Amino acid sequence: MGMEVVFSDRAMRGARPLYCRCHPKVYMRICYYSSANSLQGGAELSQVRIVTHMIRNGHEVHVVLPCESELTRHYTQIGARVHVLYWQHLRMLADPYHVLKYLFWLPIITLRLAMLLRKHRIDVLHVNEVLDFQGLAAGRLAGVSCVTWIRYVLPDGLMRRTLNAIVLTLANRVVCNCHSVHRLALNNSRSPKISAIQNGGPDPSVFDPSKVVPKRPEGAGDALLVGQIAKLVEEKGHHTFLEMAHRLTEMGYDNVGYVIVGGPVKGHEGYARKLDDMVRQYGLEKRVFFVGQQRDVASWVAGMDIVCHLPLCHDTFPSSPMEGAIMGKPVLSVRAGGIPELLTEPDNCRLVEMGNVDEMVKAIKPMLDSPELRSQLGQAGREEILTQRSIAKHLERVTALYESMAEERHSKE
Template identity: 25%
Template structure:
C-alpha cells in the first residue's frame, strides 16, 4: 500500500501535550509508514522553536506559516500553497487555529481532513469562545480523532458521528536512559524525603492550587513530604504566592519548564494529577512508564489510564482533603508505591505503546486516501 502524504498543522512553540504527541508519532514509526509535512506557525519571528527543532531532529519535512496579526486571513492562502507544492493528499490539524485553517483547505481542495482533539481549557472567556468555535468547525472534518472516550463524548453530535478514539502513548525509550540533571540535589531535598510532583502547564484547569493545599495538609501528618511543580504558565506567580501563604517555603520547589522530563520523574516518589479537566493525561502515562504511582482526580480521560487501587488512587476534583489523604497513604507505604508503580508500567506497555498508536493513525490515513481514490 502506498505511503500517505499528509500535511500536519500545529500551532505551538513548546513540546507540550500536542507537540510531544506529534513528535513521538514521527519518531516511533510514523516516518516509516507515511510522508508527513509538518506545518508550524511563526508570529513575527523566525520559525525556530523547541517544537520545530524536535520535528527537524525527527527527520520530518518542515514548513511554516508566517502570521502577521493575531487573526491573519493570509494563513489560508499560505497553507494552500504549501499543500499544493508538497503534493499532500490529506490534511491533519491539532488545535482550534489549525482546525479553522484545515476546514478552509478542506472546502477549497476536497482533500480528506483528520482533526485531532486533545481537550479544552476554560480559563478565560476567549478560550471558552475558541472551544465553541472548535465545536462548530469539527463536524466539517472527514474524521475526528479524540484521545479518550470521555473527551469524545464531549463533542457535539455532528463531530461525534465522525469520531474515532486513538489514545495517547508513552515511549519507553524516552524514560529508560540516564537523567541529565539531579533535581533532588539541585533543590536541596533530603535523601529521606518523600517527593510528590505535578508535571504540566501551570494553569487553572490543571488544579495545582489544590495540590498545594493538599501538600500543606499532608505535611501535617507526614513532615518528610516535599513537593515539586514542573512546568510554566499563567498561574506561576499566584501559585508561588499561595505556597508562601501556606507556609510551604523550602518544602515545595518550582522548576519552571524542564526540557528533559526524565530528570523530573527520577526525582519523584509519586506523581499527582490534581486536574479539574483532562483529555488524555500524558503526564500519567509518562509517570507510569517510569514505574511511579499516580494520585489523580477522577475527571475526563484519567480513569481510562489510572486504575484506582491498582496503578494509583483516584479522588474527586477540587478536594484538597481527599487528595492529601491519598498522598499521605502512599507516602507512608513504600511497598504500595512500588506495587502501583510496577503495575502502572505493565499497563502502559500493554495498552499505550507509541508503535501501536502510530499504526492506528496510519491505518486511518490509508483508509481515507483509499476511499478518495475509489
C-alpha cells in the first residue's frame, strides 16, 4: 500500500542571493515526480535546485518519491511537502520477473498518483525522468499540465522510439536539457511541445576556488591528483579511468594519484567489486583512492589537479566537467552527448572518443607534464562556465515554462 508522508516545516537554511525571494507572477502548486533515492545523480541535483528556487519564491511544492531516503529528508529540510508512494521502476528488461512486477504496479501507481494530484489541486506536474512516464499518465487522468525532462539518450532504437511516442502523446511539454538530446533522443522533432533548456552551472558561491579548502585522500602525499566524480555504475566509465591510470603508471608516471568520488548504487554492487578487482590486478592499491559519495564535492575538486569525466553513454549535461572547470581545473572528457556543449574544445578542455583509452592517455599526458597547460585550460574553462552557464537564467526559463503551463490549465477551467 502506498504510504504518504507529509511534512509542513517551511524553514529553509542557507539561502543565497541565487534564490532571491519575490512575489510570484502566478501562484502555483507544483508536484515533482521522481524515481531517485540518492543525491548522487545530476538529474536529481538539478531538480533539488529547481525545487529550492520555487519554494523560496512562494510556490507550494510537493515531491513524490518511491521510498524513504536521504532525498525525503533533504526535501523536508528545504520546505517541500514530501509524499512517499512505492513503485517499481523499469530498469531490467532482461529479467522477466522484474518486467511482470513493473506491469503489475504500473496501473496502481498511476491511479494513486492521479488521486494525490487531484487531492492537492496541483497545477503543474514535473516528471524528472522520461522512464517514469506513468507520472504523465497520472497527470492526464487528473487534468494536470505535465512536463517531462529528457536527460538521457536510450541506447535501444525501438525502445527509444516507443517511449518518445508515449511521452509526446501524454506530456504537455517536453524539455531537453541540451541540444544533443533533441537530436539524438527525439530525432530533431519539430513538435511545438519540445524546447531545450540547458542546466545552469555549479553555484559559484559554493565552487569558489579562492574560498574552498582542498581535500585530498589520506596517503596521496604530494602526488599530482587526477579525479573522477560519478556514482559507481558502468555507464560512467570508471573502469576506463582505471585502465588509463594503469597505462600511465607503466609509462613511468609514478608521482600521480587517482581519486574516485562517488559511491556504489543499489543494483550495481557488482560493478563496485569489479573496480576493486581491477585496482588489485594492476597493483594500484597505493595510487587509487575510493572516497565514496561526498556532500562537499567542491573541496574534493579543489584538491584535484585534473578532473576527468569519461562516460560510456551519451551523457547529456553532466555536472562534474562544469564543477572541475569552475574550480579552475583542466578537464578531460569525451566527445559525446551534451559534453561538447559545456566546454569549448580545444581551448577550454580536452575531449576524446568515448571509450578510447589510447586517446585518453595521449590527451592527459601533456596536462600531467605541464603546469602551465593545466593553468591555461583551467582558467579558460572557469571563465566559460561563469559567463555561459548562468543559474539565474536557467531558473528564470523553468519558472516561465511552469507559469505558461499553469495559465493554460486555468484558462481551460
